[in-house]
Amino acid sequence: MSAKRIDPARDVARTATAEPVTITVDGESVTGVRGQSIAGVVMAAGGSASTGGALRRTAGAGSPRGVFCGIGVCFDCLVTVDGVRDVRACQRRAVEGAVVTTQAEGLPTRVERGEGEHRA
Amino acid sequence: MPVTPLQRHTADVVVVGAGIVGAAVARALVVGGARVVVVDRREAAGGTSGSGEGNLLVSDKGPGPELAMAQRAVQLWPALTAELHDELRTGLPGGFPDLELEPKGGLVVATTAAGASALRAFAAAQRPAGVRATELDASGARALEPGLTPDVALAVHYPDDAQVQPVVATEALLASARRRGAVVLTGAEVTGPLSLRRGSSGTRLAGVRTTRGEVAADAVVVAAGPWSGEVSALLGAPLPVLPRRGVILVTTRQPHQVFRKVYDADYVGAVGSGDADLQTSTVVESTASGTILIGSSRERVGFDAALRVEVLRRLAAGALTLFPGLAGVPVMRSYGGFRPYVPDHLPVAGPDPRLPGLWHATGHEGAGIGLAPATGELVADLLLGRPPALDAAAFSAARPSLAAHLVGAAA
Numbered sequence: 163m164s165a166k167r168i169d170p171a172r173d174v175a176r177t178a179t180a181e182p183v184t185i186t187v188d189g190e191s192v193t194g195v196r197g198q199s200i201a202g203v204v205m206a207a208g209g210s211a212s213t214g215g216a217l218r219r220t221a222g223a224g225s226p227r228g229v230f231c232g233i234g235v236c237f238d239c240l241v242t243v244d245g246v247r248d249v250r251a252c253q254r255r256a257v258e259g260a261v262v263t264t265q266a267e268g269l270p271t272r273v274e275r276g277e278g279e280h281r282a
Numbered sequence: 283m284p285v286t287p288l289q290r291h292t293a294d295v296v297v298v299g300a301g302i303v304g305a306a307v308a309r310a311l312v313v314g315g316a317r318v319v320v321v322d323r324r325e326a327a328g329g330t331s332g333s334g335e336g337n338l339l340v341s342d343k344g345p346g347p348e349l350a351m352a353q354r355a356v357q358l359w360p361a362l363t364a365e366l367h368d369e370l371r372t373g374l375p376g377g378f379p380d381l382e383l384e385p386k387g388g389l390v391v392a393t394t395a396a397g398a399s400a401l402r403a404f405a406a407a408q409r410p411a412g413v414r415a416t417e418l419d420a421s422g423a424r425a426l427e428p429g430l431t432p433d434v435a436l437a438v439h440y441p442d443d444a445q446v447q448p449v450v451a452t453e454a455l456l457a458s459a460r461r462r463g464a465v466v467l468t469g470a471e472v473t474g475p476l477s478l479r480r481g482s483s484g485t486r487l488a489g490v491r492t493t494r495g496e497v498a499a500d501a502v503v504v505a506a507g508p509w510s511g512e513v514s515a516l517l518g519a520p521l522p523v524l525p526r527r528g529v530i531l532v533t534t535r536q537p538h539q540v541f542r543k544v545y546d547a548d549y550v551g552a553v554g555s556g557d558a559d560l561q562t563s564t565v566v567e568s569t570a571s572g573t574i575l576i577g578s579s580r581e582r583v584g585f586d587a588a589l590r591v592e593v594l595r596r597l598a599a600g601a602l603t604l605f606p607g608l609a610g611v612p613v614m615r616s617y618g619g620f621r622p623y624v625p626d627h628l629p630v631a632g633p634d635p636r637l638p639g640l641w642h643a644t645g646h647e648g649a650g651i652g653l654a655p656a657t658g659e660l661v662a663d664l665l666l667g668r669p670p671a672l673d674a675a676a677f678s679a680a681r682p683s684l685a686a687h688l689v690g691a692a693a
Contacts, residue, residue: 221535221572237534237614248534248612270538270568273386 185260187213194256201229201239201251204262213264217241217251221269240265288495291465293319295665296490296499297643298472298513301331302448303650304505305455306658307643312462314666319497320456320464321490323471327452330507330650333619335530335567335575336448337543338652341388341440342550344404345411347676348628352649353412354656354671356442359383362655363446366454373457379450382570388443389418389426391434391604392547398436401547405438414441429539429607436547443543445567448651455654470494475502475517480638487517487639501665503641508585508622510644519637521630521679522687523644525620527586529579529593531601531613535572543567544604549578556625558582560593564600566608574608576601578648585620621647626683628676629653631660635680636690641665642679 181196187204194203201217205228208215216226217239230238232252239251242263251262295311297304300322308318322328340356343349363383370378392398405415416439423437424430430437456466476489476498489498506513508525515521545565552563558581565577579593594616601608624630624645634640643661646653660677663670675681679688 237612240534267535267537267572270541270570270572272384273541 183256183258185256185258185262187262188264196256196258198256199252200241200243200249200254200256200260200262201232203256204251205229216264218264219266221267289467290495291319291467291497293317293465293497293499295319295501295503296321296497297503297505298322298490299329299505299507299510299644300326300452300456300466300468301329301505301507301650302327302452302455302654303331303507303643303646303657304503305452305459306654307503307505307661308464308466308658309455309459309462310655310658310662311665312459312464314662314668316662316666318459318464319499320459320466321470321472321492321494321497322466322468323493325468326456326466327449329509330619330621331448331452333617334448334528334621334648334651335565335577336382336446336451336651337649338444338446339388339440339543339649340408340413340442341390341415341438341543342545343649344407344550347673348649348653349408349411349413351629351653351656351660351672351677353442354659355653356444358655358659359444359446359652360385366458369458369461370454373461378454378457380447380570381451381454382447383444383451384446384570385442385444386542386567388440388543388545389423389430390438390440390545390547390549391423391430392436393431393433393603395435397547400551401436401438404547404550415439416441427541427544429605430544431604431606439542444652445543446651447570451651451654455658467492467494467497472513472516477518478639485518485637487637490517501639501641503643503661503665505643507644507650508620510622510642514634514640514642517637517640519634519640520689521634521642521644522625522684523630524582524623525585526623526647527579527581527583527618527620528577528648529590529597529616529618531576531594531597532615532617533574533576533608534612534614536568536574536611538568538572539607540566540568540574540605545578546600546604552578552580555580556627560596562593562596562600564597564604566601566604573614574611576608576613579618580621582623587618589616622650623647624684625687626681628681628683629657630679630684631657631677632664632674632679635678636688
């Protein structure tokens with residue numbers, strides 16, 4: 163879903179009367195403005211959302227991450243949307259009722275030499 | 283007076299190239315007591331070392347000198363990593379980044395009967411040379427890699443294959459060398475030789491001129507990867523090194539599902555081939571940060587770095603033949619680089635037979651990351667007059683298999 167595909171005359175983000183859009187993030191309802199990206203809705207909700215405005219946490223230190231590049235290049239804002247993982251929150255427009263869950267898999271565990279050394 | 287005065291450095295050895303091979307050579311030399319200057323026209327690990335996967339493979343090498351070098355490297359890496367960790371612990375707040383040396387092992391997979399018999403024969407030839415290689419059937423292979431295709435005709439597990447983060451490793455080797463007195467000049471492009479006349483018998487190389495000044499040295503080690511051909515020509519004795527392009531796909535971070543270096547048995551043939559046309563052979567592995575790297579491609583297109591979608595498409599399709607579960611996993615980027623290709627597919631490490639003072643450390647193609655410590659050790663052994671741990675003649679620029687490609691070789 164690219165911003166370029168939206169006719170500016172019909173861009174709902176710029177209408178005089180903002181229509182609300184409500185999504186859930188990790189089960190909590192978050193309301194933004196129709197036309198915002200998922201990242202925009204989560205950021206605008208800020209501290210009121212259970213994630214504190216973060217879109218995910220880092221695998222190593224568990225630090226909160228928000229939007230870094232905001233233009234779909236850095237892949238730092240990946241979330242799961244309606245069961246599909248690795249969606250860039252900055253590129254996906256929020257749709258009423260979308261179910262967003264944050265992703266938090268850990269780092270790979272090291273595979274040590276010699277593991278699995280057995281004959282078939 | 284010039285605005286930026288050019289410096290003049292004097293050293294025992296000047297190393298051209300701050301990639302992992304140049305860094306390993308430089309560190310081995312300073313550890314041995316030599317004064318070393320490293321020059322690079324760009325930055326450390328800015329060429330081939332920063333555009334690969336970080337392979338340390340014994341699995342893809344048949345008996346011979348390159349396997350011996352890989353086995354030596356397998357011995358050297360763990361101690362080297364520990365030494366670097368200890369030395370550099372205090373250099374940066376929080377310590378130096380981890381080299382991510384991971385002895386994860388390799389799993390080579392044949393999906394056809396023909397591939398299986400070739401793989402079985404290859405592994406059988408490797409074992410007498412000391413390679414640990416265990417045959418597995420489909421269920422044995424999938425016990426190690428549950429995501430693997432069920433269509434496994436034969437797999438061979440190589441526990442000694444490993445992975446290392448090439449850029450961190452290069453920077454660590456250079457940082458260690460600097461702590462021991464080496465000087466590293468980045469943004470210093472070699473523009474020509476410093477030559478010494480030797481009576482009627484010709485000239486001897488006595489250093490290099492660079493865009494940041496002259497470096498006088500008793501020996502010049504060209505470790506410029508695929509650019510070694512150009513640099514050695516500039517210094518007066520061209521080495522036949524050509525660039526061979528390779529491209530890698532990077533997925534988004536995934537739940538851990540590829541545990542080893544897993545590659546198609548046809549990879550060995552692709553590595554050993556000299557074909558200029560595009561070849562792809564599937565290699566799939568996880569990085570320490572959780573992304574999955576998908577290779578590998580080889581093509582001789584000069585230094586043309588243009589993105590070719592056909593290459594990406596073939597890499598992606600290949601990955602799905604080994605790991606069907608990767609379908610739908612997003613590829614977030616691709617990157618590519620140039621491997622230093624020598625016609626007889628062997629690294630060149632040692633003195634040039636045509637020009638006294640000129641040394642080479644290049645030609646590792648896709649294996650240079652893993653082979654770097656053994657190459658550094660070999661060059662340092664020879665330069666410092668120590669008995670080498672490896673058969674130096676096999677890596678000499680004067681070896682018979684390179685003679686036909688060497689311009690101006692002594693008769």
